[in-house]
Every structure is written in C-alpha cells, then in structure tokens.
Amino acid sequence: MTSIKRCFIAELRKYYLEAKCYYPDHIVSLFVLFIMFVGFFRMFSSPAERPNSTYYIGFVYWYYANGIIGESSMAISSEKQSGTFEQLLIKPSGLSSILFYRSTCWLIFQTIEITLVMLAIHFLLSIPMSFSLLMLPVFIITMLGLVGISYFLSALTLVFTKTASFTTIAGYLLLFFSGIVNGKAGQGFAYNFLPLSQGINISRAILEGSVISAFDISLLVINAFAYLFGGLLAFQIVMRYGRKKGISMEY
Numbered sequence: 001m002t003s004i005k006r007c008f009i010a011e012l013r014k015y016y017l018e019a020k021c022y023y024p025d026h027i028v029s030l031f032v033l034f035i036m037f038v039g040f041f042r043m044f045s046s047p048a049e050r051p052n053s054t055y056y057i058g059f060v061y062w063y064y065a066n067g068i069i070g071e072s073s074m075a076i077s078s079e080k081q082s083g084t085f086e087q088l089l090i091k092p093s094g095l096s097s098i099l100f101y102r103s104t105c106w107l108i109f110q111t112i113e114i115t116l117v118m119l120a121i122h123f124l125l126s127i128p129m130s131f132s133l134l135m136l137p138v139f140i141i142t143m144l145g146l147v148g149i150s151y152f153l154s155a156l157t158l159v160f161t162k163t164a165s166f167t168t169i170a171g172y173l174l175l176f177f178s179g180i181v182n183g184k185a186g187q188g189f190a191y192n193f194l195p196l197s198q199g200i201n202i203s204r205a206i207l208e209g210s211v212i213s214a215f216d217i218s219l220l221v222i223n224a225f226a227y228l229f230g231g232l233l234a235f236q237i238v239m240r241y242g243r244k245k246g247i248s249m250e251y
Contacts, residue, residue, distance in 0.1 A: 007093045011101040015109055026113070033063075033117045041127060053130035054204045056121075060114060061139075061200050064107070065146050065174050070167035071106045072099040072150040073157040096235055099154060103147050135203045138220065142199030145224030151231030155238040195224040 019026055040059045076099075079085040088095055122129050153166055174196055191197045198220040205212050 004093070004097070007091075007098065008101045008104070011098070011105045012108070015102075015105045019109060030113055030117060033113060034120060036063075037117060037121055038125065041121070041125075053128040054207045056118065056127070056129055057203050057207070058200050060118070061142065061196060061203070062171075062175055063114065064110065064143065065196050066171040067110060068103055068106065068143060068146050069149045069153060069170055069174075071103050072147075072154040073167060075099060075102050076154055076157045095239065096151070096232060099151070100147065103150060107143060130207045132206050134206045138199055138202045138206070141220055141224045142195050145195030145199075145220075145227040148224070148227030148229070148231035151228075151235040155231075155235045158235075158238050192219065193223065195220055195227060198223060 037056070037059060041055070076085065079088055088098060091098065093101075118129060121127055149170065153170070156166060174194070177194070191201070198216060202212055202216055202220060204210075205216075
C-alpha cells in the first residue's frame with residue numbers, strides 16, 4: 001500500500017510541476033476547450049430550441065474518453081522519445097500500474113479544466129447544466145472501461161511506438177457511434193458493447209430523474225470491467241513477450 005501511495009503521489013506531483021512550469025500551454029488549452037465545447041453546442045443543437053440541462057453530458061464524456069484512451073500510449077511514446085523508457089521498466093511498480101496512476105492524474109487535472117470551462121459556458125452563454133453526485137460512480141466505472149481501451153493502445157505502442165493514428169480513429173468512432181451527437185446513447189447496436197454509451201445514458205437518466213433499470217447498470221459494469229481486464233491482459237501478454245523477445249526502446 002505504501003509503494004502504491006508513493007508512486008501515485010510521485011505521478012501527481014509530476015503533473016503538478018508540469019502544469020506549473022508550462023502554465024501558458026494550459027491557459028491555451030482552456031481557451032481551445034471553451035471554443036470546442038461552444039462549437040459542439042452550436043453545431044449539434046437545434047437552433048430553434050435551447051439545449052436541455054443534460055445535453056452537455058455526452059460531449060464531456062467524449063472529451064474524457066478521447067483523452068484517456070491515448071494518455072498511456074502517449075506516455076510510453078514520450079518516454080521512448082526522451083530515452084527514459086528503460087527507467088520505467090526497472091521501477092518497483094509495474095509499468096501497467098504506473099500507466100494507471102498517470103491516467104488517474106490526467107483525469108484529476110482535466111476535471112479541473114473541464115469544470116472551469118463548463119462554468120464559463122454556463123454563465124457567459126446561459127446554457128443550462130445540471131449535476132448530481134450520483135453520477136460519480138457511473139463516471140468512475142465508465143472511465144475504468146476506457147482505461148482498458150488505453151491498455152490495448154499501450155500494448156500496440158510497446159510494439160510499434162507511434163500509435164497516434166489508432167488513437168485518433170478510436171476517438172472519432174466513439175464520437176459518432178456512441179450516441180453523443182444525436183443524443184441517442186441508449187439506442188443502437190453499439191450501446192450493448194460501449195461502456196461510454198451506457199455511462200452517458202445512465203448519467204442523463206440520473207439528471208432527468210428517469211428510472212434506471214438494473215439491466216443498464218449491470219451492462220455498464222460488465223462491459224467496463226471486461227474492457228479493463230481484457231486490455232490489461234493484452235498489455236501483460238505483450239510485456240511478457242517483450243521480456244523474452246525484446247521490446248523496441250527506440251522512438
């Protein structure tokens with residue numbers, strides 16, 4: 001437990017120092033995020049009616065998804081580029097654990113940025129937004145499923161190093177096939193297999209006060225942990241293969 005806490009605090013401190021040293025990048029990121037979300041609201045909402053208070057949920061979930069699925073693979077790629085990847089392999093904590101901590105730290109810092117941006121949009125553009133603490137367990141379970149996808153992409157990065165194109169494709173597939181754009185996250189074939197769609201659907205139902213079925217909750221939990229353990233298994237298989245045959249340390 002002590003080593004886990006120490007590793008997590010180290011990663012959290014690293015993110016904090018990066019944010020402190022490169023704060024102009026984060027300021028620009030806030031403006032870009034603001035413009036992007038305003039564009040989503042204007043582009044995908046009907047001009048004849050205002051978005052309801054749950055409309056923003058899908059886009060926020062997608063932004064988290066688009067970032068977290070590529071965070072681990074980008075971390076590996078960056079370590080290879082800087083020539084420090086070997087140091088990760090000899091740390092007391094396993095590489096999969098380090099990547100999980102980094103994803104968690106990314107979520108924390110991005111949550112701060114997203115909160116600031118959504119509050120700005122709410123007060124400046126008078127777009128209604130509602131929130132409930134009951135969404136937090138749904139959000140956490142959904143993110144665990146997306147971490148599983150990130151492990152799949154990280155496994156590819158261990159072999160091929162550059163996998164940004166895979167991350168981009170995955171992000172756009174989630175945007176158009178998870179019901180984010182048309183607001184129909186609870187419908188369609190993809191709903192049964194994408195924890196992102198299930199998380200969006202349940203979160204909207206919580207905010208709207210609708211009845212949430214045990215089937216929807218069970219489907220989210222099963223899919224999320226299936227992705228998580230499936231991705232972790234794929235990552236461990238590649239790592240085990242790499243220890244025998246060698247992993248490319250070059251960028």
